[in-house]
Amino acid sequence: MLLNINTDPRDHSTCALSYEAENNWLRATWRGYVDPAEAMRGAQAYLHHAAQMPSPLLLNDNSQLRGPWFDSLDWLAEVWVPQASRLGLRYVAHVQQADRHSDIIPARMPSSVPFELQIFQNLEDAQNWLRQCRIPS
Template identity: 45%
Template sequence: MLDQHVTHADGWEYCHVQYCEADHWLLATWKGVVTTQDGQYGAAKMLRLPDLPQAVPYLLNDNSQVQGPWFDSVDWLQRIWAPQAEQLGLRYVAHVLQPHTEDDLGLLLRHNPFAGKFELQFFTNLADAASWLRECQRLDSQQNDQGRSRPASRASQR
């Protein structure tokens, strides 16, 4: 497993990024208070994990341990991060929500800023998110066997 710990200057870890070889996906686990600068730095580091495979289509982004307000990120993610992630081959993002933030998803669910780049699904727990990514892998495998690829452009909550 390839991994990287992203820390504050005092050594406190706020993001752990790892490539899970058995699952063939990136796992980003965010913890504590994450500022805008922290979030941007950690998200950028996730795409630069040393020795990543040539293409990484699956990301499990876990915010279940984040405390306080999550950094205001949609604009930066859309303009800067998403094009870089797309170059890495990202096609599916399973995003585990910070506790008690389900009601804040209205905007993203009405207008997916990542449409056409990758499929984005929201979850309230890690197990459901991992299960969805495994199902995406299974469907990709079937479709690749048949010579088709699956379109990506949805955002929804599960």
């Protein structure tokens, strides 16, 4: 179920947020060249919708991004991460963009986040890992 989509009218880059009931996760799908303002709007949309439809699982799909992505990891670490954690986020599968040298999340995300963050090179592996996270230990 599509919850939110932000599209930049200049270049048609997007951030789409959906809830996948069969997997009980939220999915953020990023496409094109996303500038910092777009990235922040997408991240804030996640927080807004996670408050209404909490899920411990997030699939963050950057596989279709181009160029540098969201240069404000300080904002992510200081604002987004604590809020997402309070909303119940426990597992994040981050799929790297194709031009991985532009994806700063793996190299610069603080190591002490209050949820488990796994980095993947392809969507299928990320989905399989999140499915395993749903199984109670």
